[in-house]
Amino acid sequence: xxxxxxxxxxxxxxxxxxxxxxxxxxxxxxxxxxxxxxxxxxxxxxxxxxxxxxxxxxxxxxxxxxxxxxxxxxxxxxxxxxxxxxxxxxxxxxxxxxxxxxxxxxxxxxxxxxxxxxxxxxxxxxxxxxxxxxxxxxxxxxxxxxxxxxxxxxxxxxxxxxxxxxxxxxxxxxxxxxxxxxxxxxxxxxxxxxxxxxxxxxxxxxxxxxxxxxxxxxxxxxxxxxxxxxxxxxxxxxxxxxxxxxxxxxxxxxxxxxxxxxxxxxxxxxxxxxxxxxxxxxxxxxxxxxxxxxxxxxxxxxxxxxxxxxxxxxxxxxxxxxxxxxxxxxxxxxxxxxxxxxxxxxxxxxxxxxxxxxxxxxxxxxxxxxxxxxxxxxxxxxxxxxxxxxxxxxxxxxxxxxxxxxxxxxxxxxxxxxxxxxxxxxxxxxxxxxxxxxxxxxxxxx
Amino acid sequence: xxxxxxxxxxxxxxxxxxxxxxxxxxxxxxxxxxxxxxxxxxxxxxxxxxxxxxxxxxxxxxxxxxxxxxxxxxxxxxxxxxxxxxxxxxxxxxxxxxxxxxxxxxxxxxxxxxxxxxxxxxxxxxxxxxxxxxxxxxxxxxxxxxxxxxxxxxxxxxxxxxxxxxxxxxxxxxxxxxxxxxxxxxxxxxxxxxxxxxxxxxxxxxxxxxxxxxxxxxxxxxxxxxxxxxxxxxxxxxxxxxxxxxxxxxxxxxxxxxxxxxxxxxxxxxxxxxxxxxxxxxxxxxxxxxxxxxxxxxxxxxxxxxxxxxxxxxxxxxxxxxxxxxxxxxxxxxxxxxxxxxxxxxxxxxxxxxxxxxxxxxxxxxxxxxxxxxxxxxxxxxxxxxxxxxxxxxxxxxxxxxxxxxxxxxxxxxxxxxxxxxxxxxxxxxxxxxxxxx
Numbered sequence: 007x008x009x010x011x012x013x014x015x016x017x018x019x020x021x022x023x024x025x026x027x028x029x030x031x032x033x034x035x036x037x038x039x040x041x042x043x044x045x046x047x048x049x050x051x052x053x054x055x056x057x058x059x060x061x062x063x064x065x066x067x068x069x070x071x072x073x074x075x076x077x078x079x080x081x082x083x084x085x086x087x088x089x090x091x092x093x094x095x096x097x098x099x100x101x102x103x104x105x106x107x108x109x110x111x112x113x114x115x116x117x118x119x120x121x122x123x124x125x126x127x128x129x130x131x132x133x134x135x136x137x138x139x140x141x142x143x144x145x146x147x148x149x150x151x152x153x154x155x156x157x158x159x160x161x162x163x164x165x166x167x168x169x170x171x172x173x174x175x176x177x178x179x180x181x182x183x184x185x186x187x188x189x190x191x192x193x194x195x196x197x198x199x200x201x202x203x204x205x206x207x208x209x210x211x212x213x214x215x216x217x218x219x220x221x222x223x224x225x226x227x228x229x230x231x232x233x234x235x236x237x238x239x240x241x242x243x244x245x246x247x248x249x250x251x252x253x254x255x256x257x258x259x260x261x262x263x264x265x266x267x268x269x270x271x272x273x274x275x276x277x278x279x280x281x282x283x284x285x286x287x288x289x290x291x292x293x294x295x296x297x298x299x300x301x302x303x304x305x306x307x308x309x310x311x312x313x314x315x316x317x318x319x320x321x322x323x324x325x326x327x328x329x330x331x332x333x334x335x336x337x338x339x340x341x342x343x344x345x346x347x348x349x350x351x352x353x354x355x356x357x358x359x360x361x362x363x364x365x366x367x368x369x370x371x372x373x374x375x376x377x378x379x380x381x382x383x384x385x386x387x388x389x390x391x392x393x394x395x396x397x398x399x400x401x402x403x404x405x406x407x408x409x410x411x412x413x414x415x416x417x418x419x420x421x422x423x424x425x426x427x428x429x430x431x432x433x434x435x436x437x438x439x440x441x442x443x444x445x446x447x448x449x450x451x452x
Numbered sequence: 453x454x455x456x457x458x459x460x461x462x463x464x465x466x467x468x469x470x471x472x473x474x475x476x477x478x479x480x481x482x483x484x485x486x487x488x489x490x491x492x493x494x495x496x497x498x499x500x501x502x503x504x505x506x507x508x509x510x511x512x513x514x515x516x517x518x519x520x521x522x523x524x525x526x527x528x529x530x531x532x533x534x535x536x537x538x539x540x541x542x543x544x545x546x547x548x549x550x551x552x553x554x555x556x557x558x559x560x561x562x563x564x565x566x567x568x569x570x571x572x573x574x575x576x577x578x579x580x581x582x583x584x585x586x587x588x589x590x591x592x593x594x595x596x597x598x599x600x601x602x603x604x605x606x607x608x609x610x611x612x613x614x615x616x617x618x619x620x621x622x623x624x625x626x627x628x629x630x631x632x633x634x635x636x637x638x639x640x641x642x643x644x645x646x647x648x649x650x651x652x653x654x655x656x657x658x659x660x661x662x663x664x665x666x667x668x669x670x671x672x673x674x675x676x677x678x679x680x681x682x683x684x685x686x687x688x689x690x691x692x693x694x695x696x697x698x699x700x701x702x703x704x705x706x707x708x709x710x711x712x713x714x715x716x717x718x719x720x721x722x723x724x725x726x727x728x729x730x731x732x733x734x735x736x737x738x739x740x741x742x743x744x745x746x747x748x749x750x751x752x753x754x755x756x757x758x759x760x761x762x763x764x765x766x767x768x769x770x771x772x773x774x775x776x777x778x779x780x781x782x783x784x785x786x787x788x789x790x791x792x793x794x795x796x797x798x799x800x801x802x803x804x805x806x807x808x809x810x811x812x813x814x815x816x817x818x819x820x821x822x823x824x825x826x827x828x829x830x831x832x833x834x835x836x837x838x839x840x841x842x843x844x845x846x847x848x849x850x851x852x853x854x855x856x857x858x859x860x861x862x863x864x865x866x867x868x869x870x871x872x873x874x875x876x877x878x879x880x881x882x883x884x885x886x887x888x889x890x
Contacts, residue, residue, distance in 0.1 A: 007526040009526065009571070010528035011534055011564055011567060012564075013563075014561070014562070014563040014564040014567050015538055015559060015560060015561045015564050016561075016563075017560070018539070018558060018560050019489050019559060019560055020489075021488065023813060041624075042487075043487050044465055044487055044488075044829045045465070045825040045826065045829045046462055046825070046830070047822065047825055047826060047829070050512060075605060077742075084742055084752075085740075085742060085743065085752075088741065088742035088743035089815060091743070091818060091819075092743050092815040092819040093815040093818060094818075094820060094823065095463075095818045095819060095821060095822030096819075097822075097823070098820075105531075112822070112826060113822070114463060114822055115462075116463075116606060140753065141752055141755060144755060144758065144786065145751070145758045145759065148708060148758035148759070148784065148786060149758065149759065151707050152602070152603075152706075152707060152708055152784065153706055154600055155602045155706070155707045156602060156707065157601060158601075160495060177840065183622050189702070211876050243756070257704075258600060259595050259599050259600050260592070260596060260599075260600040290531045291535050291542075292529065292532045292533045292536045292537065300589055301528065301529055301585065302585075302587075304529040304584070304585045304586075304588025304589050305588075305592070306586075306589075306592050307589055307590075307595075307596055308593075308596070321655070327600070328594065329591075329592060329595040329596070343510065347736040354642060355454075355650040358537070359533060359536065359537035361536055362480045362538055362539045363536045363537065363539055365539055366538065366540060366558045367537015367539060367540075369488075369490065369538075369543060369558060370490055370538070370540070370541065370558070372830065373488035373490050373830070374829045374830045375826075375829060376826060376829070376830075377830075443524060452707050
């Protein structure tokens with residue numbers, strides 16, 4: 007018994023693409039601006055590639071640089087800078103990933119020029135004052151201790167290690183002890199060598215004409231110079247199959263189950279079909295994984311799968327937090343659903359639902375200035391343009407049942423995925439051992 | 453370089469709003485905005501975890517889960533399939549003073565969203581099987597968010613237990629496993645009768661539509677739902693503490709100590725002007741990161757704290773709660789001497805009373821205005837905000853005027869708010885001691 011809801015849905019209206027302008031400065035900085043009315047604000051995303059041909063360290067230095075790059079310049083102390091941002095109705099923060107420094111900010115339309123000038127000041131003259139770095143090191147060490155105590159972080163750190171090993175993508179959360187030895191001088195050196203316009207891209211989205219946005223950004227950021235080496239980061243080798251990793255967390259009342267493997271990037275011809283396969287499997291609430299683990303078995307609150315993109319690799323992750331006593335049954339159900347994707351059948355209803363979800367939620371995610379800025383920044387880093395907002399939906403719409411079956415066979419087969427479980431080994435090791443070859447490791451120290 | 457502070461004139465939100473009320477009591481706010489091909493539909497029911505009686509802790513939240521498990525006309529999971537299969541997203545959540553459900557959809561599916569929310573308001577499908585299933589799911593939700601993680605539920609679960617004395621205000625809104633396991637299908641059916649009448653709900657719709665045809669669609673789908681009986685709001689009143697209330701808890705999983713401080717605040721609805729002064733005060737003291745006074749003192753000068761935040765209300769939005777509520781300060785400590793931190797907080801409050809200047813209030817309210825505009829740029833956020841403003845204040849137009857009202861708060865009002873509300877001998881202090889590996 008079900009209501010006929012078809013009359014409640016009109017034909018889809020394809021959203022208009024925002025007006026966009028692009029430009030590249032002589033310094034090598036790529037600039038993209040898009041107009042999005044709504045509120046009188048401007049969103050800014052700057053991506054600076056951090057990758058090195060000979061990466062060293064565990065990423066702590068890059069994280070500390072991100073924490074302190076906005077902590078004072080030649081002209082402004084950290085406090086004066088923060089107060090000036092408030093006065094402008096602006097925000098500015100930096101975040102280091104395994105390969106990039108991502109600087110995000112926003113301001114009001116009428117404060118865009120002084121805000122961009124502040125960004126320029128930070129990029130050119132961040133001073134990493136001794137006192138600021140000392141405070142930041144103490145904070146970073148404490149944050150590392152707290153973050154690394156979270157079981158979900160233990161699980162994702164263990165999984166990226168399994169997938170990428172010694173490649174920078176395999177770095178998890180650095181331990182507290184990594185911060186003690188970092189000097190302000192080291193941060194200044196990294197800044198001078200790597201925080202440079204060559205290879206960087208800035209995206210601006212706001213309630214302004216795109217050419218005006220570009221004009222303002224070019225005027226403010228033209229003095230930011232520096233050649234630094236182009237990112238020499240090499241693509242990671244595909245992971246070697248290994249035993250299931252059990253990270254022992256004594257007393258855990260849940261097990262954090264993670265399965266992971268390689269996927270493909272946004273520019274890859276198989277991208278749309280892999281995306282559809284992921285959605286059908288576990289990428290939304292209406293997926294097979296949620297129907298089974300949550301709505302049928304009650305094993306998990308939020309079982310899910312997702313595809314994450316890095317510049318040189320993409321990964322598929324399956325995640326479920328389950329009660330300790332159902333660890334093995336839950337893992338079996340996850341693998342059953344993966345196998346059913348890879349070697350079972352797919353209905354056109356499941357296919358169409360996943361396709362409409364991907365197309366519709368892309369439009370929803372890019373409706374706000376903030377959402378559009380983040381999305382444009384991500385695709386620009388992949389070498390794609392605004393046209394992708396139109397070509398990607400077309401590519402999704404063209405995906406067939408056979409395409410999804412093929413993608414599932416290649417990317418969702420359980421034998422091709424690494425398994426990591428964080429949980430209480432005294433309870434789960436024996437039953438898991440009956441299922442998988444196991445490698446047991448203690449929870450990492452803080 | 454000098455800052456050119458933005459004038460308020462161009463920065464006032466000017467969203468057009470229409471209010472209506474159906475004969476069955478349902479209140480409706482329609483806010484068209486054609487700049488994106490999307491619509492957001494939000495329904496707020498005036499029941500939250502502070503409505504729960506003793507022995508029924510966690511019931512409002514458990515019931516929210518059941519409202520996704522089907523109706524007289526829709527099967528289990530069909531609600532999700534209809535929303536997502538038409539390119540939309542959905543969710544629900546239970547707060548101290550409301551339970552809400554919302555969808556964001558491409559605008560061609562507006563009527564689907566209205567149908568789905570009317571269908572849910574009309575009936576809920578209950579069975580032993582779905583109840584048992586969702587009790588298990590909620591237990592996993594509590595394990596992942598509270599029991600299996602360090603600082604789980606800190607401070608929103610334990611701090612009210614320090615500050616408040618009545619069961620309504622103090623108890624854990626997630627509920628105890630014992631109470632959850634005692635839930636029955638009959639109790640759920642009663643709960644639906646008691647709290648889910650149209651007159652106890654507000655519908656807000658934002659986005660790509662015209663008012664008149666949408667008002668007609670609202671009538672079409674909602675008008676035939678029987679009026680039912682609107683419950684009285686629970687009496688949540690209780691006096692301010694007469695002395696400091698202080699509790700030490702041990703978090704066996706946490707590696708480092710933490711501290712939460714709660715101060716009672718003016719009635720958010722009845723005393724809006726004074727309440728706004730407290731909201732500005734919270735932002736000035738602890739809401740602006742590096743630029744806030746407590747951050748400078750505790751993190752930069754004393755170095756007794758590594759990370760901190762400060763906000764008003766249960767979960768950080770000051771305009772979605774009724775009285776009594778709290779200004780909360782949360783800090784992760786780099787010292788074992790909690791009293792040293794408390795003395796520094798008191799000293800900073802005193803300093804603010806002495807030396808607060810207009811410039812500081814201006815820049816803090818300018819920052820608040822800008823982040824407010826960013827929040828309401830999103831249709832779903834705007835719909836949810838309109839719904840709660842209508843539900844608790846009968847004033848959805850506050851959406852457009854709150855930033856100006858905050859900007860109008862004077863330094864003397866902030867000083868008075870600090871003197872009156874941030875009193876050491878009337879606060880709640882919760883010390884979290886680590887029981888984990890340091």
